[in-house]
Each structure stands twice: as structure tokens, then as C-alpha cells.
Amino acid sequence: MDHARILDMPSPSERRMPSGSSLSPAVQRPAPAAAPLRGIRFLTNGVGLATLVSLAITAWILFGLGGWAYYTTPLGVRGYAQLHPLLRPSGPVGQTLGVIGAALMLVPFLYMMRKRLVKSPWAGSLRIWLEVHLFCGIVGPVLVTFHSSFKFNGLVSAAYWAMVVVVASGFIGRYLYVRIPRTLRGTELSHAELDERANELLGELVEKTGKGPWLEKALELEWAVLPKGGRRSLVSLLFGEIALRWRVRAFARQIRQSGLAAGEQRALIQVMTERALILRRLAYLQKTKAVFALWHVFHLPLVYLLLGIVILHVGLALYLGYVPFRW
């Protein structure tokens, strides 16, 4: 992206018009929001809620049921621990955790089906589906971990580690995913649309700074965070944004120490942050999309391995009579 081109922006009055369009809030999402809403927003996304639920379940099992003592008992004598009848993999709690965990882990397949087979919009927005997928994909493995009672043996342990890899790759995927700007419904934004939004933000920036020294500083920052030349390394793609955020935070600190009014400070920081992110993501968009496509290949095949072993595991358990409610 060219520096000169950014300065060639429409007047502020023209810029304000598209801000009400549907694409605007979606692009605004990664921007640092006003502080009070942050906690609640954390709960409305699948990862945050899953983390919370996982922590609750972990606390309940480890400290509510007394699982800590059980899981730390050596394997050789764990069979005679007080909680063994309850927490062993085929026990009332252990087996239920396994069943629920397995059921939760089937939900991502539904997401896959929605994405590939059912294209009609009545089946719910892809973004919602993704959040549900994330939630189940985190809580399910946590439950399965307690079902395993931290005893990893044979083929089923291969399935467990496959699951761990899939979940870990899922986090990477999620990380890449948010770097591809989208609408609220989850549709990817085109290069042109992003360009337009960037220009719009520049207009706002010019208006907010009044073409003063702050504008100069903002543009300097943008320049600093953008990749130089044609180099788009994977490392820079994955971790470059961290440096961006540090810089943006340092810039925000400078603004806060200035004599600007509080409202103006906030608006300036917001516009500046969003624009810096968009410019950077725009610069890496092609590379991100390529890596994300490759990521799918990595994320998916292990899932089938996992599914196969789990079917074998469940089938064997049922065959030998380890049926729920016959504890």
C-alpha cells in the first residue's frame, strides 16, 4: 500500500456516508473497544465461553469431587482410591464425561456439513456456527481429558493426542481466521472493500487530528508496521501483529498524555488502531489466505483418524458391556 495514496482521501463529509453500512461494524471488531463492554464480549465468543465453562468443569472435578487427589494417585494403586468407582473411565462420572465429550466433538462435523453441503442461509450464519464449533471443540476435549483420567494407553491414546493436535491447530486456525477481515455473517471482505474502509478511516483521522502533528505521527506508525518490500514471511504473518499492538499501545499512551479532550483521545486511538490493523491485514491478506488453505489440510485429516479410533473405542466398550447406566 502506497503512502501517498492514503493521503489522497475524500473529504470527511463524503467519508461519513458508508460508515453506517453493514460491513463497517464487522471490520471494527478487532479494534480495541470501549473498556466496559470488553468482559461481556468475551463471553459472547465461543473461545471465551468455552474457556470459562472448561475452567468451571475442571474446578468442579478437581476440587468439587476431589479429583485432584484421585488423579495424582499413582496408577498402580489408583484402582483402590476412594473416588475410583466414580471417576474411573467406565465409572458414572468418568463415562458420562466421555460420552458428553464425544457428543460435543461431533458438533464440528455439523459445522463442516453446514459449510460444505448445506449452503442455504436458513441453517444459521456461518459465524454463529463457527462460534459453536469453537465452543464444542474446546469443552469436548476437556471433558474427554477427564474421561481418560490422564491414563494414555494404546490406540485410543493416539486418538487423544490426535485430538490434542487438532485442537491446537484449531487455535492456530482461529488465529489466522481473524486475520481475514469479514462481515458479521462471516463472508470474507474483498480487497477493494477493505481499501475503501481504509480510506474512510484516513479521512476520519485527518478530521480528528486537524492535519496537526498527531496525523504525522499516526502515518509514521502505519509506515512502521507495514511490511517492507515484497517479503511476507510466515513468522511475520503469525507474530507481526504483536509488534503492531505494542506500537499502537505506545502511541495511545502518547495521545493520552497530550492535552486532547478524553472523547477526542478515544476516537483518535480507535480510528488509528483500526486503520493500522486494516492496512497490515490488507498487506498480508493474500499470504494469510494461502496459509489458511494449507491449515485446513493440517486440521482435517487427523479428525478422521480421531473419528475412526473413537468409533473403535466406543464399539469395543459397548461390545464388552461398558454401557452407560450400568456402572
Place this chain on the structure above:
Amino acid sequence: MGGWRRAVWVMGMTLLCGAGFAGRAEAQLGALISPGPLSKAHSALEGLKNCERCHERGNRVSASRCLTCHAPIAERMAKKVGVHRAVTNDCVTCHVEHAGVDGELRPFDPGKFDHARQTGFALDGKHAAGAANCALCHKTRSFVTASAACASCHTDVHKGALGKTCERCHSTKASFKAVSTTFDHRTTAFPLAGAHRSVACARCHVTSTFKGVKFASCTNCHKTPHPPAVSNACTTCHTNDTWKTRRFDHDRTAFPLVARHALVECAACHREPAAKVKPASSTCATCHADPHRGTFRQDCKVCHNEKGFSGAPFDHAAGTGFALTEGHAGRECRSCHKTITAAGVPLAKKMLDYRGLGTSTCATCHVDPHRGQLGATCATCHTTRDFRVSTFAHPRFPELFGGQHAALRCEACHKPPAPSPSMAASARAGAPPARTGTPPARGAGPPDRSPAPQVLLSAAKFAGTPTACASCHADVHLGQVRGTCESCHSVGGAKFAVVGFSHDRARFRLTGAHASVACANCHRRETGAFPAGSGTATRLTGVRTECRSCHADVHLGQVAASCETCHATDTFRVSRYTHRGGPRDFFVGRHVRAACSACHKPATGQFPAGKGTAVRFAIPATCVSCHTDVHNGTLGQDCARCHRPEPLQSAHAALRRLPGSTVRPSHPRIGS
């Protein structure tokens, strides 16, 4: 999309490697689906084909599969012995597998094992030390083979002579050698008591013989210094505590030491050596001298006991036929038996002869103060308790001696004569003190409150005392009553109450209010002439009976007729009176119902009997004497022209206020 291809290749290789490892052997394939390695004991069961040797299809790990191999356990379970005797749940509840090669299959914490409850053999006392080391007793792999019998672990030093129940003597609380201190000899046929307790075991159980030691007789162990006559009755004198016999219980001999015998030193009787322990004791004379000089031939015990020779509990009634009761009791023997010697005389000189005292008559000892006037049978009046005659019933006229007379003292009627010197002397000579003093006779004349003269009642005249009232009582009525005293008075009536008198017998009967009037209101005490002479007495006869002799005339002479015309004795109130005089047409209508006081009002003025205040009976018969003339005389005096006593209502209706009159017509009864 070169990345795509590269990723698929990597994944494929990974799977192939995994499959390559899996395909190496069947055992490894089993290990792949096994939830963990089996323990060492079951290591032969690893492998895919062996799963169903323990796991049953659809039935997890069934006990039957375990017991197929573990047949001895199955046997013991069937016999209900061993640790598994009460097991009903699955084997896997207690034996958890797939917990690794070193997984514990038989978790057993000796510290938590309740040996007493689980096996019925408590590990207490000396056994407690072995509780943590099972192998001390359990030499075999199966613990069931261990026996609770002592001999299964311990050697029997008695070589079976004392049987198999070691715990009869030995306890787990002490070592075997310590049995001498812990053994309870009370459980044997010969409990150890007294000095036997401190004897060493070996003194009796010679050569470690514990069974068959003879103990029926003391001489089984002890030598006797006594002659054969007493040698077998050791326990008569000796106890288990000591051989000394100082505290010998003489009660166990034929001669128990009672009372004063108990205070006597042993040597006083047992003068012979100790070996001769039976001195003669059949008669008292063996030890005691006889002060009666052989006058009594019977046994000493008839009169004496061990509490002492004097004060012996001699039964005078049984022994002599003369019971010493009441007044005779408690006296010294010498007061009757004059011939015996006094106390303080040495035993050798003592002469105790109690014979020769006649007991048929009181006169043997007592003087008769009545000088024979009442005969020789004193017991008619006197008892042995006292010469005082407390309960004498007069045989004749029993009715005379009841009531108020019952409480009288004898001397009230039987008056003793003045004391004479000879009588006083005879009373002092030996007769018990006779009843003296004469309290005043009650009701007989004026009471005499001066101190009674000291006279001897025993000298009084008892026979021929008169019984007429007048012989004791004076006539307070001074001759007014001519009948017998009993017609009004009775000995039963208190204070000469007139219990037999009724006023109906008099001329003036008491009716109505008179019945409740006190007698003294009419019969007053007077001083004057009475039939028996002048004096002061209550007037009983000749009391006037007219009303006016008692009641005053409140009408002040207005009424000439007798009082009974209007009044009765019940009350002075005139309940009903019919006017005999007066205008005939006056007592009609409202006048009939009017109260007497409406017309006859109290007035103060001149009356036939003089001036005073009384209800006036004679009143004018004109209307205006009672009613106010509301017409102010304008209509004349003859009210009857318009008004009649009845009906007033119509008359009221006819009355009208005259025009111009200021006078309000008023009610004739009330007035204006």
C-alpha cells in the same frame, strides 16, 4: 497448493508408521486396544485373543471368568471361608487390572485390617506386636490355613497334660512364664485365700504337676501338733490368713461365749495346755460357787444368764405364780424378801434364800386403811399399778353416775372424815401412799377454792352414801317448783340445763316471736318472798301474761279494743285490716288499693293517752282532707258531684283546663 500435497504425505507417513508398529505382532495389536498393561501375575493374558478370557461379551469382567482360573478361591467362597467368604460383588471391585505391570492386585493394608472382626481372632496383648508382620503366623500364601489353636504356633510344655485350652491359664496379655502372676486360681477347684496367696506355686505344685494336687484336707499339706480328736477340724480354730488363734470364734464350739463370758481371759477357763482345747462346760458349778447353798435344785439358767448374777432375768410369774406387774415391778428383791443378805457381803458369807413368802393376799405386805369395811378383796377397786382408784364403776344406779356426775371425783360424794393421828400413823407404817385431798364438788353449792385439807380418803365412808339430789345439791328455785328435779333437769344436761322442760306445760304458751325471746326477758331474778322463804331467785311462777305487761302502747290509747284484734304474736305488722266504721261508699275504687299510710299519717299532738307522736287513726272523711282542691273552692265542697274514685281515666279525659285559670289540674293522689 503445494502445501496441500506435502501435508497429505506427512499424515500418510505418520499413519503408515503407526500401522507398521501395530502390525508387528498380535500382542502389540492387543496392547493397542488395551486400556493399559496387565499386572505381572496376569502378564500371560496380554494379547488381542486373550481379552475374552476375562472380559465377557456385553457383561464386562464377570466373576465366573476370574474363578475359572482362580478355582481355589471359588472353592473357599463356596465353603464360606477365608477373606472371600462373604464376597458377593464383582472381583473387579477389589482387584483392579490394566494399571500397569506393577499394578497392585491385592491391596492390603495390615494397619487397617480388623483381625478380630474379620477372622474372629483378635490380635491383642502379646499378639499385637505381630499385627504388622502377617508372616509371623501366616506361613503359607493362603492365610486361611492359619489356625486359631495356640498349639499351631506355640509348643506345649505341659505335653498335653493340661488339655488344649491354654487360655484357661495363659492370657495373651502376659508372657507364658508370667502365668504365675496372672493366673486366676479362683477358676480352679481350690481358690487361693489368705496366706495361701503368697505361697510360691512350686510349694504345692511339686515337679510342675498342676493337675491332681490333693487339697481336700489341710493335712494334705500341713502337719498338725494337735491330738487326733481335733486334728481334722483345723478350720474350727484356724483361718487361711494365719495359724494364730487369738481371734478365735468361740461360737463355733459347743460353748459360745455370751455377754460376760466373752470378757473372760481364755486362760481363766483353759487352764490346761493349748493342745487340750475342750474344758468341761456342762454345768455352771464347774467354774462358779453356789451362794444359795443348794436350796435351788434346778439349773442355774432358770434364774441367771451370762449378763451377770445380779439382775438376772428371773421370771417371777412362772417361777412363783406371783407376777410382778406394774407397781410391784422394778422393786428390789429385798423389799419383799426380807431374809436375804444385803449387797456388799462377801460371796462366801452370802445367804440368798428366797423361799417362804406367802402371795395369796395383799395383806401379807399391805395394811388395809379401810379397816375391813370394804372386805378383803382389794382387787375390786385397786390394781397393782397404784392404790389410786382410777376406774371404778358403781354397780348400782348406773344412770346416776353418768353425764355430769361421771367426771366428779370420788371425794365429792364420799367425804373423808377429819384426819386422826392414828390413821396418819398407819398410812406411814408401810401402806402405799393413799389418795389424799378433796377437790370441790362441782355444782354442789358455792365452789370452795381454798387449798384442800389434807385428809385420808381411804378412811372415808363408802357404804350407804345417799343418792337423792338434795343430799348434795341446794334448791336454787326456793320452793317455786313442786315436782321432782328430774322433770326439768338431767345428769346429762350441762350446767343444770333445763333439758326436760317445755313451756307448753305452762299456762302461757310461747308462739310466734315469743318463742325466740330469751327466758330472762320475762323470768327475771328477783329478791323477795318465795315459797321456801325469802331470798334471791329467778321468778318462775306467777308471771303476768297480758300484752301490756311487757309491750308499750304505741297508739297512745287511740284503740280501746284488745291488741289481738289487730296484732298476732308473729309480728307487730298489721297485714290485713277491714275498716268497720267510716263511710261505706268511701272504700271503693282506688281507695280500696291505697296503702294505710296514704290516709293514716304519723302526727304529733294530743292523744287519749296524752301528748305524743303516733299514727292518727281517727281522721275526717272529707275529700279535701287528703286531696288538694284544684278548683280553689270555686265548685264547692261536694267533690262527689263530679268525681268518683273510679274510673279516674274517664274523669281525666273530661277534665279540661278552664280558660283563664292559671292553676294546673293536679293529680289527686300526689297533689300539686
